[in-house]
Amino acid sequence: MSVRTVSVALSVAGLAIIAASGARAAVVDSIQVMTSYQFDAPPDNQGPYSGQPDTSFITFTNVGNTTFVGTLGDVAVSQFAGDYSLSFNNVTLAPGQSFVFGTSYESSNVGGFNGPYGSLQPGIEVDIAGAFSDGYNAAWSVNDADIHSGVFSTNPFGVVVDSWVLQGGDPYGQDTGDDFEVSQAPGLYTFTHTSGVPEPETWAMMAIGFAALGFTGYRSSRRKISIAA
Numbered sequence: 001m002s003v004r005t006v007s008v009a010l011s012v013a014g015l016a017i018i019a020a021s022g023a024r025a026a027v028v029d030s031i032q033v034m035t036s037y038q039f040d041a042p043p044d045n046q047g048p049y050s051g052q053p054d055t056s057f058i059t060f061t062n063v064g065n066t067t068f069v070g071t072l073g074d075v076a077v078s079q080f081a082g083d084y085s086l087s088f089n090n091v092t093l094a095p096g097q098s099f100v101f102g103t104s105y106e107s108s109n110v111g112g113f114n115g116p117y118g119s120l121q122p123g124i125e126v127d128i129a130g131a132f133s134d135g136y137n138a139a140w141s142v143n144d145a146d147i148h149s150g151v152f153s154t155n156p157f158g159v160v161v162d163s164w165v166l167q168g169g170d171p172y173g174q175d176t177g178d179d180f181e182v183s184q185a186p187g188l189y190t191f192t193h194t195s196g197v198p199e200p201e202t203w204a205m206m207a208i209g210f211a212a213l214g215f216t217g218y219r220s221s222r223r224k225i226s227i228a229a
Contacts, residue, residue: 026195033190049084055104066133070138080111
């Protein structure tokens with residue numbers, strides 16, 4: 001095999017690596033949590049809490065490209081009204097699918113969740129545990145206090161909030177009234193695990209190296225031909 005043939009082969013290999021690195025798609029395991037407050041229950045509401053007369057809801061949506069199978073639920077303990085926690089097992093969420101449930105009968109009238117009334121509370125804990133179709137095992141949780149809407153508003157007690165949506169928009173468990181509760185912007189929080197992505201620096205360096213070797217070999221062969229001539 002001539003030097004020129006080897007150089008061309010190396011150049012082609014370099015280009016092939018570049019193409020392959022761009023073609024490999026990322027594997028994304030991702031579930032978005034949305035907190036909302038409304039009258040009546042949204043379509044496909046699960047569990048015993050229908051939203052009458054008004055309450056909060058948690059919606060889980062698979063925004064990745066793998067399928068999730070596992071448990072979705074919450075920890076919602078009220079100092080005054082007891083334990084409203086729910087757990088749904090063997091839930092399957094294909095990409096684009098959602099699952100929603102209510103958090104209690106009337107979320108803002110129970111003195112808040114997971115903390116003493118009148119103190120700064122963590123709020124309802126949202127839990128996700130299960131496996132994705134690429135083999136990744138998830139054990140994710142987040143509290144209402146950390147799920148933000150990004151839309152700040154002042155509740156009737158003068159507290160500026162964009163979270164604690166699930167307990168009526170008040171970090172201390174106070175009843176903020178229907179008008180404020182249902183006017184809150186939904187909160188959003190996204191869990192994401194990404195794999196299967198080629199390391200750009202490694203692939204790029206290898207591709208450039210192969211291309212350079214090919215070009216150098218080609219230049220060398222041209223010089224040898226010129227000298228011989």
